[in-house]
Amino acid sequence: MLVKVFPIKLKDGAQAAAEAVVREFAPKGPGAEPGTVSFRVYRDPAKPDYLLFVEHFADQAAYDEHTGSAAYRELIAGRFAETMTEFVEIDHELVVAL
Incomplete structure (x- = not known):
């Protein structure tokens, strides 16, 4: 299992467009x-213009397929990227899940 976490700072006032x-x-x-396996995006009600992506993939090949898709290129690398000011890509290893 490959786990990706992306804390993303959005441009001021871009929350609605990014969502x-x-x-x-x-x-x-x-x-x-x-x-x-899962794709979840969270907002922090106390922190405007910020999103947290938490994504689970079967393996690296599945992540590569995800980021290479036409939908990803158009919507995330294209339109969503225009709403961001910065992001960090963090790899995690799952310890326990219920």
Whole structure:
């Protein structure tokens, strides 16, 4: 299992636009990818213009397929990227899950 976590700082006032892109992307990208185990995006009500992505993939090949898809290129690398000011990509290893 490959776990990716992305804390993402958005441009001021970009929260609604970023969330709209994520909602459009979810069924077209991760929702249609057999190797994507889970795709979750969280907002922090106390921290505007910020999103946290937590994603689980079967393996590195599934992640590569995810980031190489047409939906990802158009919506995440394209429109969503225009709403960001910075992001960090953090790999995690699962210890326990219920």
